[in-house]
Amino acid sequence: MTEHPFQHFYPDHLAHCYGCGRLNDQGHQIKSYWDGEESVCLFKPQPEYVSIPGYVYGGMLASLIDCHGTGTAAAAGYRAEGRPMDSEPVLRYLTASLHVEYLKPTPLGATLEVRGKVKEVRGRKVVIEEWITANGDITVRGELVAVQVPDSLVLELLDKTGD
Amino acid sequence: MTEHPFQHFYPDHLAHCYGCGRLNDQGHQIKSYWDGEESVCLFKPQPEYVSIPGYVYGGMLASLIDCHGTGTAAAAGYRAEGRPMDSEPVLRYLTASLHVEYLKPTPLGATLEVRGKVKEVRGRKVVIEEWITANGDITVRGELVAVQVPDSLVLELLDKTGD
Numbered sequence: 001m002t003e004h005p006f007q008h009f010y011p012d013h014l015a016h017c018y019g020c021g022r023l024n025d026q027g028h029q030i031k032s033y034w035d036g037e038e039s040v041c042l043f044k045p046q047p048e049y050v051s052i053p054g055y056v057y058g059g060m061l062a063s064l065i066d067c068h069g070t071g072t073a074a075a076a077g078y079r080a081e082g083r084p085m086d087s088e089p090v091l092r093y094l095t096a097s098l099h100v101e102y103l104k105p106t107p108l109g110a111t112l113e114v115r116g117k118v119k120e121v122r123g124r125k126v127v128i129e130e131w132i133t134a135n136g137d138i139t140v141r142g143e144l145v146a147v148q149v150p151d152s153l154v155l156e157l158l159d160k161t162g163d
Numbered sequence: 164m165t166e167h168p169f170q171h172f173y174p175d176h177l178a179h180c181y182g183c184g185r186l187n188d189q190g191h192q193i194k195s196y197w198d199g200e201e202s203v204c205l206f207k208p209q210p211e212y213v214s215i216p217g218y219v220y221g222g223m224l225a226s227l228i229d230c231h232g233t234g235t236a237a238a239a240g241y242r243a244e245g246r247p248m249d250s251e252p253v254l255r256y257l258t259a260s261l262h263v264e265y266l267k268p269t270p271l272g273a274t275l276e277v278r279g280k281v282k283e284v285r286g287r288k289v290v291i292e293e294w295i296t297a298n299g300d301i302t303v304r305g306e307l308v309a310v311q312v313p314d315s316l317v318l319e320l321l322d323k324t325g326d
């Protein structure tokens with residue numbers, strides 16, 4: 001696996017996300033890495049993220065698919081341009097759509113392995129295929145469509161809120 | 164709107180969900196009601212559920228679509244059988260799949276209105292169409308496929324975990 005997680009390279013103003021922002025103390029702070037052609041994120045949900053007792057809450061699983069997917073899309077963008085993630089210009093991807101299939105209940109207490117693979121790149125759109133494994137079983141499959149947005153658009157959105 | 168939220172009628176062992184369980188003190192405890200043929204849930208995400216500063220985190224929005232959708236599926240099941248939600252046998256729906264389209268950034272600080280509508284019923288499968296409005300703008304559209312599972316299956320799952 002690569003040394004630093006993808007999220008390590010997000011600029012500060014993009015590092016507050018509850019799912020993946022390293023500056024959000026209350027959030028999940030997930031960490032995603034390359035593992036060959038696939039990306040991987042290991043994460044153990046805390047006990048409160050329960051659906052029925054003993055199983056992980058679907059919203060948490062959707063969040064993992066979301067944030068690991070946008071991280072993978074960003075990393076794939078830099079990789080396609082043959083440059084490191086700390087180089088300029090910053091590539092930032094937002095989620096356009098998210099699809100999650102809950103194949104079976106995901107046990108709480110296990111360390112989950114979230115994996116992603118770039119399925120398709122069409123202009124600024126990237127489609128990431130993902131799956132979550134718990135104790136060796138694939139429990140969730142997902143697909144995310146991410147869109148690369150110019151950093152200027154992100155700054156404009158921030159500007160509207162006064163941040 | 165109806166007097167009690169749908170989630171009020173979930174039996175105790177099904178009321179721990181981080182998104183909608185009334186017994187999860189750390190969770191969102193969303194509340195969904197009928198409003199004519201549509202179901203509605205009002206929810207104001209707390210400030211930590213941020214994506215980029217000033218906007219709601221996508222995982223939270225996916226969670227709202229998920230839990231409001233399964234709640235609507237359950238309420239629709241009782242309504243189809245012409246009986247109240249506190250009658251036996253208990254009808255319980257789990258999410259089979261979830262699709263979320265992020266149309267535009269959802270402002271943080273606004274009270275969100277999540278609405279649902281039964282789109283299709285096919286045997287034990289119910290398809291719920293949903294949308295989220297913030298400050299009068301639809302920012303998210305979603306679709307959820309819920310499957311009715313026998314309470315015995317839920318009890319079997321609980322049994323496996325020792326709860």
